[in-house]
Amino acid sequence: MLEVNDLEVRYGAIRAVRGVSLKADTGELVAILGANGAGKSSTLMCIAGALKAAGGSIRLDGQDVTSANPEKMVRAGVATVPETRDVFPDLTVTENLTLGSYTRRSDRAGVTEDRERMLALFPRLAERAAQPAGTLSGGEQQMLVIARAMMSRPKVLLLDEPSLGLAPVIVDQIFEMIRTLKQSGLTIVLVEQNARKALSVADRAYVMRLGKIAASGTAAEIGAATDLSALYLGG
Template sequence: MLEARNLSVNYGMIRAVREISFTLAKGELVSLLGANGAGKSTTLKCIAGALKAGGGSIMLDCRDITSASPEQVVRAGLATVPETRDVFPDLTVSENLMLGAYIHRRDRAGNRENLQRVHHLFPRLAEREAQAAGTLSGGEQQMLVIARALMSRPAVLLLDEPSLGLAPAIVDRIFEMIETLKRTGLTILLVEQNVNQALAVADRAYVMRLGRIVASGTADEIRATTDLTKHYLGG
């Protein structure tokens, strides 16, 4: 469903991601692990079209999206939830969600049906549909940006640090939602520093360090064979 082949990404003269390769099969949840500065979020931004590749290729369902714009990437079936949790604060929850459906704006019946599914997954958003998004709690805003991404009807969802800055109880709730999304058959690439949470929901994982993939395997294999302390703390 999603494949990176020898992907490199540069920030000016600095190579932040160095010839990495990975795959996601349809319906898989794959975690991309690593410390700050490992290149995880840069990789997601490149896949989403926000950063240009400095080499290699990105394939989405056998289609080359390496040079695609962010809008073209969304239209191809890939949606991203950035770590910044950006909502449109002065717009209501409902208006934020409908902005996520912009590429399907002419399919009103389909959008209504999809909105019902999103409300079923996130009942708290249904309760607050008329509320300004800027007045939501941090956890509710995280729910909103995930739900807004789902309104584009993606085949692949990229999640960038969904637990960032949230209280432990809210983090547990967010990961319960991620597991629910996984059970729907959605293909998910999860970037996350919370190793235990990420491996608990993942089918497979890749570990990045200094722009390279240094380990890969099933969640159980990563736990058993990879010195995560070394890769996170540089020991």
Template sequence: MLEINDLSVSYGAIRAVRGVSFSVGKGELVSLLGANGAGKSSTIKCIAGALKAAGGSIALEGKDITTANPEQVIRAGLATVPETRDVFPDLTVAENLMLGAYIHRRDQAGNRQNLEKLHTLFPRLAERSNQPAGTLSGGEQQMLVIARALMARPRVLLLDEPSLGLAPAIVERIFEMIETLKKSGLTILLVEQNVNQALSVADRAYVMRLGAIATSGTAEEIRATSDLSAHYLGG
């Protein structure tokens, strides 16, 4: 579904991502792990079209999207949940969700059907449908931005640090939802610092260090790497 080949990302003279290659198969949940500054978020932003690649290529279902802008990437079937957890605070939960369906705005029946499914997955959002998004808790806002991305009906979902700044009990709930999405057949690329949580839902994982892939393998193989924390995650 997603093929990253020799990808590089630069901020001026600083090379944040250096020759990164990895793939995500249909229906897989792949985790991209690493400490702060490892290049994970820069990689995600480049895939999402928010940053331009300095080199390499990005393909979605065999189609080159390396130079695509964010709207083109979403229309191609890939939606991103950024780590910044941005909502439109003065709009209601329902209005935020419908903004996620903008590319399908002419298919109102399909949007209503999708919304019903998401209300089942995120019942808290259904309860707060008419509430301003800015009044939600951090965990509820994370649910909202995930659901809003799903309103675009993506075939690939990119999740950037979904556990960031959340209480442990809320993190557990978020990862239960991610597991449910995985079981539905959705292809997911998960960027996460919480190694144990990420590996608990992942099929495979890649570990980034200093802008490059340091190691990769199945979740079980990565979990069995005794020096993972010390050498790759800054522990």
């Protein structure tokens, strides 16, 4: 489904991503773990088309999408939820969901159907459907941006630190949501610093360190072989 080979991302002289290779098969949930500054977001945002690759390749279903822009990636079936968790604060939950389907504006019936499906799947959002998104709690906003990303009918969902800054009980709810989406057959790439939580839902995981893949394996292997607490320390 998604295949990244020898990816390089640079910010001027800074080499944030140095030859990263990873893949996600159809229906797989792959976690990318690592400390602050390891290059996780840079990798994810480059796959999303929001950062230019300085080297390497990105393939989706065998097609080369290395230089695709973000809109093209959405149209190709890759939706992204960045770290920033941006909702449109003055628009309602329903309106925010509708905006997630901007690539399929002509498909009105389909959009309505998908919106209903998202609200049915995530009752917390349904209860707040008419509420301005800016009045939702942090956790509810995170749910909304994930549901909004789903409105483009992606084959692959890229999630950047969905648990960031949320209370443990809310984190549990977000991970429950991710589990629900995985059960629908979606392919998911999940960037997380919360390694334990990520490994509890992941099939496989990659550990990044200083812009490179330092370890990879099944979630069980990574959980057993890696000193997870070290992931939180620098380096």
